[in-house]
Amino acid sequence: MAAELTEVTATKCFEGWQKIFSHKSDELKCAMRFGIYLPPQSEKEKVPVLYWLSGLTCTEENFVTKAGAQRYAADHGVAIVTPDTSPRGCNIKGEDDSWDFGTGAGFYLDATQDDWKTNYRMYSYITKEVSYKEQCKLPEVIQANFPVLANKQSILGHSMGGHGALVCFLRNPGKYASVSAFAPICNPSECPWGQKAFSGYLGADRDQWKFQRYDACHLMQDYDGPKVDILIDQGKADNFLTAGQLLPDNLTVVCAKKDVPLKLRMQDGYDHSYYFIASFIGDHIAHHAKYLKAS
Numbered sequence: 001m002a003a004e005l006t007e008v009t010a011t012k013c014f015e016g017w018q019k020i021f022s023h024k025s026d027e028l029k030c031a032m033r034f035g036i037y038l039p040p041q042s043e044k045e046k047v048p049v050l051y052w053l054s055g056l057t058c059t060e061e062n063f064v065t066k067a068g069a070q071r072y073a074a075d076h077g078v079a080i081v082t083p084d085t086s087p088r089g090c091n092i093k094g095e096d097d098s099w100d101f102g103t104g105a106g107f108y109l110d111a112t113q114d115d116w117k118t119n120y121r122m123y124s125y126i127t128k129e130v131s132y133k134e135q136c137k138l139p140e141v142i143q144a145n146f147p148v149l150a151n152k153q154s155i156l157g158h159s160m161g162g163h164g165a166l167v168c169f170l171r172n173p174g175k176y177a178s179v180s181a182f183a184p185i186c187n188p189s190e191c192p193w194g195q196k197a198f199s200g201y202l203g204a205d206r207d208q209w210k211f212q213r214y215d216a217c218h219l220m221q222d223y224d225g226p227k228v229d230i231l232i233d234q235g236k237a238d239n240f241l242t243a244g245q246l247l248p249d250n251l252t253v254v255c256a257k258k259d260v261p262l263k264l265r266m267q268d269g270y271d272h273s274y275y276f277i278a279s280f281i282g283d284h285i286a287h288h289a290k291y292l293k294a295s
């Protein structure tokens with residue numbers, strides 16, 4: 001059964017279409033929105049698809065309006081799906097109390113704690129293919145409703161979304177052809193944003209954090225999937241880097257131990273913003289297109 005989608009906007013862009021849809025997610029038990037850019041090639045054939053995961057405070061719109069990705073997606077003939085960053089309006093106590101926890105801060109995990117575990121299931125929403133009920137998980141919704149190739153998908157993201165992209169890739173070897181990130185939270189168990197999110201969504205017990213498998217550095221230690229090169233761009237003038245929220249060096253160490261090729265590009269003068277993302281998004285889409293065309 002095809003999921004019921006409501007088209008919110010449709011805007012022509014570089015000969016393709018940038019659209020926003022809403023749908024009811026059974027996984028998250030609330031209405032969700034996502035963006036999808038359909039390149040001109042998708043009018044004639046199915047195309048590969050990139051999943052972009054945004055950072056704290058974002059909706060499905062930030063990337064769509066600020067990254068300037070549509071030009072490159074049209075050049076390479078890839079679709080880009082941009083989910084929202086959390087469930088919304090679930091009436092959970094404290095969901096709107098801070099910008100780095102709750103609404104806009106789903107952290108791409110499946111919560112285990114009582115208040116959050118019913119709705120905060122962003123990991124399953126983003127990754128899962130098979131539903132026992134109906135199409136309530138994003139890849140199913142996308143594959144059922146749009147001209148995309150089911151077996152050609154890759155994932156990328158920014159900050160909290162970079163963490164999400166790395167986790168989705170490392171936990172599902174072979175599912176995504178490639179992964180890349182802008183200023184990702186590389187080791188959430190060891191930084192204030194991650195510790196706040198993991199304590200709230202997964203509980204205070206740090207052993208559980210490891211068991212639940214949402215830290216890219218831990219996952220990389222156990223990774224035995226395809227050794228595709230991982231592209232990460234990180235601005236050297238990023239306040240969140242100096243505040244110890246991102247910890248790219250920790251990931252570098254584990255990748256070196258595991259002999260996984262990590263291309264970490266430290267970019268002079270760039271901060272954490274979408275100006276930084278817009279400056280390098282073309283390189284990231286070209287990186288993924290290389291894998292998606294070859295796989």
Ligand SMILES: N[C@@H](CCC(=O)N[C@@H](CSC=O)C(=O)NCC(=O)O)C(=O)O
Binds near residue numbers: 058066161
């Ligand atoms: N409100 C915060 C800053 C929030 C912020 O910078 N969010 C980033 C992602 S941070 C990590 O996940 C973002 O992408 N913002 C949206 C945008 O359009 O720039 C503060 O006041 O410090």
